[in-house]
Amino acid sequence: MESWGSISSIAFRMALAAMLTLAGAWARADAPPSLDAGVEQQVRQLALAGSQPGAGARIEVEVGQLDGRLRLAPCQRVEPHLPAGTRLWGRTRIGLRCVQGESRWNVFLPVTVKVYAQALVAAAPLAVGRVLAADDVTVAEVDLAEDTSAAMTRPELVVGRSLGRAVNAGQSLRQAHLKPRQWFAAGETVKVVALGSGFSVASEGQAMTPGLEGQPARVKTESGRVLTGMPVGERRMELSL
Template identity: 55%
Template sequence: MFQIRPSSQMQAARLAPRAGRVGFGWVAGLFFAVVLISGARAQQPRSQAPGDVPALSADLLTHVQQVAQAGARGGLPAQARVEVQVGALDPRLKLAPCAVVQPYLPPGLQMWGRTRIGLRCVQGPVRWNVTLPVTVKVFAKALVAADTLAAGTTLTQALLSTAEIDIAAASGAVFTDAAGLNGRTLNRPLGAGEAVRSDSLKARQWFAAGDTVMVRATGPGYSVSREGQAMAVGLEGQNVKVRFESGRIVTGRVVGDRQVEVL
């Protein structure tokens, strides 16, 4: 039979309570750490919903719509109806507080369909400049297909009707004069009620290479016309080079019968 020496019993008795205290302290520390982390997370600001627009007030959104509408109305008929849908800024953006935010039209961007409005901070500790997505819808009367039309169809007034549509929903100019579309040929099919647009028609040839054409150049306060010789076939809406008698060559867009416009 083996006996435990008194010194060993005393050492074991001293170690056992200490081990118990160390284990309890570790568990208690872990518990309080979890509580503190959970509390810190609860106090963090909630992330914005995907559809929210951070840092934009109702007044600023109204101002954005007004700027976009003003930009879209240039050259539109008075009866056209413009609607602006304001999108959301990228939620990852971190914008400093700003007392005055100014919407503006970015240069080179047309207020038509899906586009963007500029926003810049003009009064704040940090000057920032971002763009905000917007969708501009322009409702106006235009010619549409009265029924489904196949590619290659030769248009007549009987095949067309007039409807109010969003003319900014797709590229290509729309038409309002049915007589002007008589005899034109579709280069793609159209669904019933779909607008007849310039890019859905086969291009017309307005002149041949070598023909004499009239070149018109316009600008602020001036308009100049001059005859020249076409260096290629003139297809409607396409660019063509024209040589003048002096030997100078210019490039312009074919806009009509023997008519070229220099932008």
């Protein structure tokens, strides 16, 4: 006959085994939803097709993980899709929807689209206010999509420009790093070019506001009409009809 201590020991081990089994089942139930290899491949293809980086660019797609708090019903067919207004550039997302299963669901999967191409980088640390010279920049492969500001690719577009932000050595030089150019001052005579479908009309007017690069400006014509457009060159403004 087994002693009470022996029986207690056996009962304890059985109870512990049961608890561990339940804990394992709970962990599996709470595990974040995994992505099927076929669906992941479709996500990559959608990201590659939608990025449209231009000739000579190299694209890398990093597929993230679904939110670990999601509890998705079983699904026989998952369809990746691009949410309206989404740009497949940098950190973005792709939709996943169940089109064949017990219940329909729609979730979003984080993805990062990296677009590598040749662009200008700082040859050495560059301080705020520095007027760029040709030897301040060099060409290297950069991720065009890592910043929302456009990467500068041509030396002639940056030489002679002043920096509005500091740039580290090897860092991609962006439009946002440069101080906006002033194409004309308020009161100056400006050539105004109105662009339409297959035609253009030019006239002159007096600038009511400074013509800063990337910012709308206003020009008053001889007839007294006030036009708003974008400064694009020395004493020149364009607007679309």
